[in-house]
Amino acid sequence: LGKFALRGCSSLTQLRIPSSLTQINEYAFSGCTSLIFVTIPSSITYIGEYSFSNCSALPYLLIPDSVTGIGKDAFLGCSSLEEIILPSSIALLEGYIFFECTKLSKITIPPSVCTIGRSCFYECSSIVQIIIPSSVESISDYAFSECISLRDISLPSSLKSIGDYAFNKCSSLEEITIPSSVESIGPSAFRECSALLQIEIPSSVTKINE
Numbered sequence: 001l002g003k004f005a006l007r008g009c010s011s012l013t014q015l016r017i018p019s020s021l022t023q024i025n026e027y028a029f030s031g032c033t034s035l036i037f038v039t040i041p042s043s044i045t046y047i048g049e050y051s052f053s054n055c056s057a058l059p060y061l062l063i064p065d066s067v068t069g070i071g072k073d074a075f076l077g078c079s080s081l082e083e084i085i086l087p088s089s090i091a092l093l094e095g096y097i098f099f100e101c102t103k104l105s106k107i108t109i110p111p112s113v114c115t116i117g118r119s120c121f122y123e124c125s126s127i128v129q130i131i132i133p134s135s136v137e138s139i140s141d142y143a144f145s146e147c148i149s150l151r152d153i154s155l156p157s158s159l160k161s162i163g164d165y166a167f168n169k170c171s172s173l174e175e176i177t178i179p180s181s182v183e184s185i186g187p188s189a190f191r192e193c194s195a196l197l198q199i200e201i202p203s204s205v206t207k208i209n210e
Helices: none
Strands: 014-016 037-039 060-062 083-085 129-131 152-154 175-177 198-200
Parallel strands (some): 060 083, 129 152
16 A cells, blocks of 8 residues: 555545555555544554654554564554554554553553564653563663653663653653663653652663763
């Protein structure tokens, strides 16, 4: 399916992608603001950048395990998205994938993911709890910034770096334990976490940037 194929089709409500397709290209359904139902077949292996961005009525999405890559900003501004099921086959959550998905509350990061990209969950203000799997080694800059409802997050023993502003303004976060695998913590990583009562920084950390 080509780039911009149905971009801005603002009256489209349902979409069944045929099994003859293997890829959803950039901006394919961007701005389909009335879209509430999408079926993605198991023939799809890649979902392109901005492909469902600003589909502001979409509440739920199941991505099949056939998908091995999701481009950055794929679901940016999907402000009604409450739950998404990610495939167990992706290694990278690209930058800005769920940027400003303000109703997103149910998501499981699959155990195949190694990196959580820049601003991946930025301003996902309805997420209360998230478990980071033991495969993740890096949490990038702004990854969970302004997740204002986030109270509980579990960091794995595989984690090596926490990026700049990674948990900036997570104002409901009360406690966090940084595992002994972490070597670096970026500037303002926990800036304005106003409810934070306790944080443990292990001796493995050799660098806390300005």
